[in-house]
Amino acid sequence: MRIAVPNKGRLHEPTIDLLERAGLHLDNGAERKLYADTVDSDVTVLFARAADIPEYVRDGAAEIGITGLDQVRESGHRLAELLDLGYGKCRLVLAAPEDGDIESVADVSGKVVATEFPNIARTYFDEEGIDAEVVEVTGATELTPHVEMADAIIDITSTGTTLRVNRLGVVDEVLSSSVRLFAHPDAVDDPKVAQLVMALESVLTAEGKRYLMMNAPREKLDDVREVIPGLGGPTVMDVAGDDTVAVHAVVNERDVFEVVSDLKKVGASGILVTEIERLVE
Numbered sequence: 001m002r003i004a005v006p007n008k009g010r011l012h013e014p015t016i017d018l019l020e021r022a023g024l025h026l027d028n029g030a031e032r033k034l035y036a037d038t039v040d041s042d043v044t045v046l047f048a049r050a051a052d053i054p055e056y057v058r059d060g061a062a063e064i065g066i067t068g069l070d071q072v073r074e075s076g077h078r079l080a081e082l083l084d085l086g087y088g089k090c091r092l093v094l095a096a097p098e099d100g101d102i103e104s105v106a107d108v109s110g111k112v113v114a115t116e117f118p119n120i121a122r123t124y125f126d127e128e129g130i131d132a133e134v135v136e137v138t139g140a141t142e143l144t145p146h147v148e149m150a151d152a153i154i155d156i157t158s159t160g161t162t163l164r165v166n167r168l169g170v171v172d173e174v175l176s177s178s179v180r181l182f183a184h185p186d187a188v189d190d191p192k193v194a195q196l197v198m199a200l201e202s203v204l205t206a207e208g209k210r211y212l213m214m215n216a217p218r219e220k221l222d223d224v225r226e227v228i229p230g231l232g233g234p235t236v237m238d239v240a241g242d243d244t245v246a247v248h249a250v251v252n253e254r255d256v257f258e259v260v261s262d263l264k265k266v267g268a269s270g271i272l273v274t275e276i277e278r279l280v281e
């Protein structure tokens with residue numbers, strides 16, 4: 001099985017990191033190569049531009065691709081989306097000069113819109129019933145309204161800094177994007193693909209969880225159980241020759257702050273909080 005992943009840019013590192021955490025270690029020297037073998041002899045990683053990855057998958061050059069939803073939509077290819085990997089979060093927006101007269105999508109009728117995403121832009125304007133001229137650029141889109149190349153743009157925003165610096169305001173949201181795992185439709189039922197999905201899911205599940213270990217007086221066990229929410233209850237182990245038990249539990253990361261202080265109150269001690277690498281539910 002071949003997985004196409006971004007070869008550079010902001011999506012490269014988090015993607016490699018995710019594969020590594022899923023246990024799919026890449027062979028050394030992956031940095032400068034076009035492809036890398038992995039710890040699983042059936043899995044090869046191909047490095048491609050984020051924008052080209054949907055095409056690699058449609059072609060069958062790779063069965064699996066990891067890239068932004070925006071890129072998949074822009075490609076127009078019908079690929080199976082398997083997982084939202086949660087990073088590379090951004091919005092594709094219609095934006096126009098703050099001090100101009102474009103305040104809604106209707107105001108773009110008859111105007112010129114510059115974008116790196118011409119297919120998404122045309123589909124969006126068709127759906128909105130707006131007749132706008134779409135001009136394709138390959139970068140620095142935010143500049144185009146200031147040099148009379150365009151009246152508005154459709155571009156990526158995340159923190160909003162670039163739009164602000166260029167005195168552009170959001171007029172409408174066109175697409176909300178994040179990095180997805182997607183597959184060629186013929187590869188969806190491949191057991192190797194299912195194995196990869198499970199491995200990646202286990203990393204995503206573990207991200208929001210922490211592993212708690214503590215000691216507690218045996219007679220306080222019920223109180224401890226009450227404090228620890230959900231997830232099938234804690235594992236309790238006897239501590240030899242003692243009236244103490246060791247308690248292990250998985251808790252939501254956002255609950256840790258409160259749970260730890262509540263555990264302390266009911267008599268737990270030696271409380272240890274650790275990260276979880278993977279969690280298969």
Ligand SMILES: Nc1ncnc2c1ncn2[C@@H]1O[C@H](COP(=O)(O)OP(=O)(O)OP(=O)(O)O)[C@@H](O)[C@H]1O
Binds near residue numbers: 008011069157177
């Ligand atoms: N500012 C951003 N915040 C979050 N995600 C982004 C942002 N910009 C782009 N992305 C996501 O990353 C994908 C790749 O972006 P792009 O092709 O511009 O590469 P890059 O990582 O920005 O590197 P470079 O622009 O230097 O080539 C986009 O399709 C989008 O899904």
Ligand SMILES: O=P(O)(O)OC[C@H]1O[C@H](OP(=O)(O)OP(=O)(O)O)[C@H](O)[C@@H]1O
Binds near residue numbers: 140156157158161163
């Ligand atoms: O809302 P912000 O946090 O400012 O992010 C938005 C900017 O990020 C991306 O550019 P990038 O940094 O990838 O440069 P590029 O234009 O060379 O791709 C995108 O094209 C926007 O310009």
Ligand SMILES: [Mg+2]
């Ligand atoms: Mg970029």
